[in-house]
Amino acid sequence: MKNNTVLITGACINTGVAIVEKFASEGYNVVFTGRDADKVNVATESYRKKFPNITILGFAINSLIDDKTPDEQAIDNLFSTLDEKGIFVNCLVLNAADQGLNMKIFENPLTDFMRVVNVNVVWNYALIERATLRMKNMGGGSIVFINSNTAYRAIPDRIAYETSKGAQLGMMRGLALDLGKYNIRVNAVLPGMIKTERWDKNPDFYKDVPSRFTPLGDVAVGEDIADAVWYFVAHARNTTGAELVVDGGNTIQLYPIIPKD
Numbered sequence: 001m002k003n004n005t006v007l008i009t010g011a012c013i014n015t016g017v018a019i020v021e022k023f024a025s026e027g028y029n030v031v032f033t034g035r036d037a038d039k040v041n042v043a044t045e046s047y048r049k050k051f052p053n054i055t056i057l058g059f060a061i062n063s064l065i066d067d068k069t070p071d072e073q074a075i076d077n078l079f080s081t082l083d084e085k086g087i088f089v090n091c092l093v094l095n096a097a098d099q100g101l102n103m104k105i106f107e108n109p110l111t112d113f114m115r116v117v118n119v120n121v122v123w124n125y126a127l128i129e130r131a132t133l134r135m136k137n138m139g140g141g142s143i144v145f146i147n148s149n150t151a152y153r154a155i156p157d158r159i160a161y162e163t164s165k166g167a168q169l170g171m172m173r174g175l176a177l178d179l180g181k182y183n184i185r186v187n188a189v190l191p192g193m194i195k196t197e198r199w200d201k202n203p204d205f206y207k208d209v210p211s212r213f214t215p216l217g218d219v220a221v222g223e224d225i226a227d228a229v230w231y232f233v234a235h236a237r238n239t240t241g242a243e244l245v246v247d248g249g250n251t252i253q254l255y256p257i258i259p260k261d
Helices: 014-025 039-052 072-084 110-138 159-182 197-201 203-208 223-233
Strands: 004-010 027-033 058-060 064-066 092-095 141-146 182-191 243-246
Touching: 014 027, 014 223, 027 039, 027 243, 039 058, 064 110, 064 182, 072 110, 092 110, 110 159, 141 159, 141 223, 159 182, 182 223, 197 203, 197 223, 203 243, 223 243
Parallel strands: 004 027, 004 092, 027 058, 092 141, 141 182, 182 243
Antiparallel strands: none
16 A cells, blocks of 8 residues: 555444544545454445545454454454555554443453453554554554543443553553654543444433533534544654543533533
8 A cells, every 4th residue: 555554443333434534534545444244345335435546445353252362363364464465554543442331240240341351452452562563663653542531430330341441541651651762652532422323323311311411512423533533643743642532521520510401
C-alpha cells in the first residue's frame, strides 16, 4: 500500500465504522478486523463502494481460542499476510472490546472475568507487540486505545469491563514510556455513552438513563470518537501517554442533573 495505513479492530459496526470512514476520508488506506466473516465481507464491500480510491482490507479474526487463551497465531497470521503484501501499518486503533455485560460477582464463573480481561488487555497487548515491532523498524507510528470513562466511574454489573479499561490505561502509559524512544506515540480516547445500535433499539431505556444527562446536553456519536482518534494520530505530534475524554462532560459531574419536566 502507498501512503499511510491504519489498522482498526472491531470495525464492522458502530464506532468502528465511524473511525474507518474518518481515516479513509483523510486518505489513509484501511485494514480492519471483525469477529464474523460475513460481517467483515459486507463491511469491506460497503467501505470500498464509499471510498473507491482507498485500499480497504478486511480480516475476520477471533481474539481468543478459549476464555483463558488469546489467539496469538491469528495475530501472527494477520501480520504475516500484511508483510507478504508489503503493507506497513503505521497506526493501530484498538476499538474491539468485550463489553462484559451483566457481570455479577456471585453468579458469573471466573472464566467470564478472564475472558473480558484477555480480550481487552492481553489480546490488545499481543497486537501492539507485533505492530510496534514493525513501527520501530520503520521509524515510528501511533497507537490509540478506545478506552472508556468507566476506567474511572463504575457502573453496575460491569466489574470485568471496568477492570480491563483501568488496566488498559496503565498499559498505555507503560507503552508510551517504553516506545517513545522509537518515535511511537501511545494515547487513549475515553468515550462515555455513545449512540450506537443499542441506543437505537432501546429508546425507552436510553430516554431516562442518567448518563445521557451530560453538561453539554447530548451524548456522543461515533464521529465524535473518530475525531478524537484523528487528533491523536494527525495533530498531536508531541503527545504520548495522554487521555482524551469524550463524554459531554459526564465525568466531571458528581451526579447528573436530571430535568424534572
